[in-house]
Amino acid sequence: MSAATTAPTEVTWILAGPGGRLEHRAAVDPMGIHLELGLDGTRTQPLDLPRGHLVPSLVRTLKIRPVKGAVGSVRPFPTARMAELLGEDQDTRDAVLQELGARTAWSITVDSWQLAGINGPGGLHLALADRLTPVTNTAFYRLLCQQLGAY
Numbered sequence: 001m002s003a004a005t006t007a008p009t010e011v012t013w014i015l016a017g018p019g020g021r022l023e024h025r026a027a028v029d030p031m032g033i034h035l036e037l038g039l040d041g042t043r044t045q046p047l048d049l050p051r052g053h054l055v056p057s058l059v060r061t062l063k064i065r066p067v068k069g070a071v072g073s074v075r076p077f078p079t080a081r082m083a084e085l086l087g088e089d090q091d092t093r094d095a096v097l098q099e100l101g102a103r104t105a106w107s108i109t110v111d112s113w114q115l116a117g118i119n120g121p122g123g124l125h126l127a128l129a130d131r132l133t134p135v136t137n138t139a140f141y142r143l144l145c146q147q148l149g150a151y
Contacts, residue, residue: 006030009110009151011054014086015062017104018094021086024061028054028151037061054151055144062106063119064137070123072134079127082107082116100132113147 008027015022022038032051036044049057077100084096085105097105102120117126117135124140125132135143 008034011108011110011148011151013058013062013106013108015104015106016086016093018097020090021088021093022061026054026057026151033057033151051151055141055148058108058144058148059141062108063104064124064140065119066137067119067121067123070121070134072122072125072132074131074133076130077127077132079116079130082127085118086116108144110148110151115143115147 006029008029011026011028013024015024020041022041024038025036025044027034028051030051033049033054035047035049035057037047039045081096082105084092085102086107087093093105097103097118100118100120101122102118102125104119105116106119107114107116115126117124118132119125123134124137125134126140
C-alpha cells in the first residue's frame, strides 16, 4: 500500500488536573506525525514531527517527571472512575485527585488500546484491573515503546 492511500493512525491523549483538562491528538502516517496539542481547552497548536517521536511527545505532554523519594504502592481503585478524573467536571476531578493524592490524571488511546493513570507525589501509577499500580518512569517509557514504538 502506498503512503498516499494509507489511513493515518489516530492517537488521542488527555492530561487533566486542578488547572483544567487538555486533549491532544496525533495523526500518524508513513510520512510523519501531525500533532494538534491542546493549549487551553479551546485552542490547539499544530506541530509536525518525523516518525519515531510519538513516545517522547506523549511523555513530555503528560508531564511524566521523576519524583524524588516516590514510594508508591498498589491500591484499589475502580478503573471506571478514571472517567471522573478525565471528564469535563472540574469539581469532580478535583475531589478525586485530592482523594488519591494525585496532581494529574491522564489517558492514551490508540485504536482499541488504552492506558490511563495518575501522577503525584507517590510517583506514576497505572490504572489497571481496578487497581492503581506504581511504575517507574523507565518502565512506563518502555511500555509505551513496546506498544507504540512503530509510530
